Amino acid sequence: MQAITVVPGQPDSVGVSEVADPEASPDLLLVEGRLIGICGTDADIVEGYGWLPPGKDRLVIGHESLGAVLDAPEGSGFAAGDLVAGIVRRPDPVPCPACARGEWDFCRNGRYTERGIKELDGYGSQRWQIEPEYAIKLDPALGDCGVLIEPASVVAKAWDQTERIFARSTWRPEVALVTGAGPIGLLAAMMGVQRGLDVHVLDIVDSGPKSQLVADLGATFHTGDVHDLGLEPDVVIECTGHGPLVVDLATVVSPAAVICLTGISSGTRSVPVGADQLNKEMVLENTVVFGSVNASRANFEQAADALSHADVGWLARLISRRVPMSDFTDGLHKHPDDVKVVVDLRA
Template identity: 55%
Template sequence: RNGRYTERGIKEIDGYGAEAWCVEAEYAVRLEPHLDRVGVLMEPTTVVAKAWEQVERVGGRSWFEPRRVLVTGAGPIGLLAALLGTQRGLDVHVLDRVTEGPKPGLVRDLGATYHAKDTEQVVTAVCPDVVIEATGANEPVLAALTGTAPYGVVCLTGVSPAGRRMTVDAGAINREIVLQNDAVVGSVNANLRHYRQAADALAEADLSWLERVITRRVPLERATEAFTPQPDDVKVVVDL
């Protein structure tokens, strides 16, 4: 709360881009051995584990029985948010721009529905009880704020770049949130509890599906190639 925290690879402490490192034992969370090839998905899964926890805690302030979920963005965060939504037995919908490549199949194989249409059209059709926003793009964020069912909960996980301006009807957004008893919450920085939740979620997931989320691996000596996007990229991993 006071900003004086540290976080490996994020704030003031080096990350894990090394073949060997030390960590305090009480911060180590065990992954099931069969996840060794996909264990790198642990950290992004903690992000959505916390997001889902926030949604459920906010919703729990009153009667809350969500059925439909819309995830905006089918990158690693969005796909893992959809995974945790399907594990909760919810009707999950994922919105992204692409129509080709691995993303539509990854969504369908979760038992979720993939959409690549206009954002407002999809939000209106789905009328979600919960939105996990994972793009940070202006249009999906604004559509999420005003497009949920009554008592909807929107969790923003995408980070929007500064300087992108849109003209919005702030009064309409205010009326929608207040009169529908909606809630909007931002989420970042998972803690130890969320790492344990992520480990459980990955252990429950289909291993072959997790392996398909990692679409490209590059060796350490060619690490810079990981930052050049390829058309079918979802999660690119630098192999240490």
């Protein structure tokens, strides 16, 4: 069968390769690969981030998955034809206290593995196998939009952790700001609207489909400087990884606000910061800033539920471009109107 493979750190190595068919197993789901999503992590793997599976010289890429079950173990809860996606991270072999409790997204020793990223082949192949406990059954009405579950799981965790922090007091947030209108930001905005919040989305460009996608959620789209928005958000889901913006956010939020950071900075920017004043404001205002990465099974299930309650037509508009397996490299390079690029594993 065919798969998209790469040697991490060797951009010229990306391509479609012939790999062995999955060996029959009575304990694993056999899945027909339909789509994989492309995100910045995939580009990072091509450029150098990522780890080969032990004993292999190439990595099957793809961590945002969608497939249909071809064969399922008896009693697994799955059946042929089920629409499924695969969880990305696996617990470390020790395991650490977090991994031992199914919270591998909080792995304490860094020995976790991740499909398509770290020491495990991904989902970018025509067929793949998965343990039932790491597969998520999706609402069949989602169709191809089910490929959005992995990015949705990231913000499902962000919202879940944010709400846990708000539980420290009796008041509840009303105004939410999402910074960045990529797929993660748009899904974060969707989940904020689902929670009944007054949602605002800030991005650097106002061209393309993003502003209308935000408006069609019932949220408000902004560009420009965060200080000029006239907002004091109670909660911020930060999806850009832009360091200077992260610092600015701590100065514009309401008292007792929560800021969740989901973006990863790729640059080496230095900005002058009045650290003492910022510290004083955060202490006196009970501000919480925290980071969130990856997702547990519970977060994937939360994401599946959120997608099932979303407007499928709106979700479908997030998938702005499809490429065949042979054009995976082209999919790494965003076009001006791109939101989410996916690879069709059947083409």
